[in-house]
Amino acid sequence: ELYYSFDYGNAHYVVLNNYFSMSSVGSAQYNWLVNDLATTSQFWKFVVFHEPAYATDSSQQPRDGTNTVRNLVPLFEQYNVDVVFNGHWHNYERMYPLLGGQVSTIEAGGVVYIVTGGGGAGIINIGTGTLNPRTAAKVQKFHLTMIDVNSCSLQLSGVQKVSGVGDTFDASDVFDTYTINRCGVPLIEIVSEPDIRSSEEAINYMQKIR
Numbered sequence: 270e271l272y273y274s275f276d277y278g279n280a281h282y283v284v285l286n287n288y289f290s291m292s293s294v295g296s297a298q299y300n301w302l303v304n305d306l307a308t309t310s311q312f313w314k315f316v317v318f319h320e321p322a323y324a325t326d327s328s329q330q331p332r333d334g335t336n337t338v339r340n341l342v343p344l345f346e347q348y349n350v351d352v353v354f355n356g357h358w359h360n361y362e363r364m365y366p367l368l369g370g371q372v373s374t375i376e377a378g379g380v381v382y383i384v385t386g387g388g389g390a391g392i393i394n395i396g397t398g399t400l401n402p403r404t405a406a407k408v409q410k411f412h413l414t415m416i417d418v419n420s421c422s423l424q425l426s427g428v429q430k431v432s433g434v435g436d437t438f439d440a441s442d443v444f445d446t447y448t449i450n451r452c453g454v455p456l457i458e459i460v461s462e463p464d465i466r467s468s469e470e471a472i473n474y475m476q477k478i479r
Contacts, residue, residue: 408444
């Protein structure tokens with residue numbers, strides 16, 4: 270299938286296709302995504318696709334996906350997506366929770382975006398200098414990203430590759446961790462149809478709660 274979703278435990282996973290009109294408003298995939306996110310009742314929502322909405326280059330400047338940010342990010346925020354996983358750039362980069370492109374909090378409706386592109390192909394240089402204010406962690410390693418869900422909380426872990434045949438997984442292999450605790454945190458619900466074209470509009474939009 271070109272795009273699909275499934276449930277596992279109390280989580281809903283959505284897998285999208287960047288190369289099939291994913292971020293074109295009104296396309297078959299876009300309309301499917303809206304319906305899919307609107308109808309799931311699972312506690313956690315994760316979205317996966319190839320080219321990221323948010324990332325930075327080797328100078329730590331934004332290297333964002335313009336159409337994805339404009340057309341899909343408002344949906345992720347509206348339907349309370351928790352984490353968006355991407356690849357494309359062959360490194361690891363975790364953003365702070367973002368709302369309308371600005372650093373926010375989970376409690377306010379922020380979404381965590383993770384570039385996890387260290388699965389096998391050559392690693393790219395993450396550059397030098399101070400990390401962009403949106404970036405919580407950026408690492409140049411072969412890796413995978415692990416999700417450990419425990420009911421209403423979860424832990425994300427960036428895990429580096431083992432050093433050899435005799436090496437087994439242990440805590441020293443984890444180079445980045447982030448915990449989301451939604452126990453007792455009410456969901457924020459948007460009360461009108463999304464039509465967001467700027468960060469300011471997005472922030473104002475998310476402040477309208479039930």
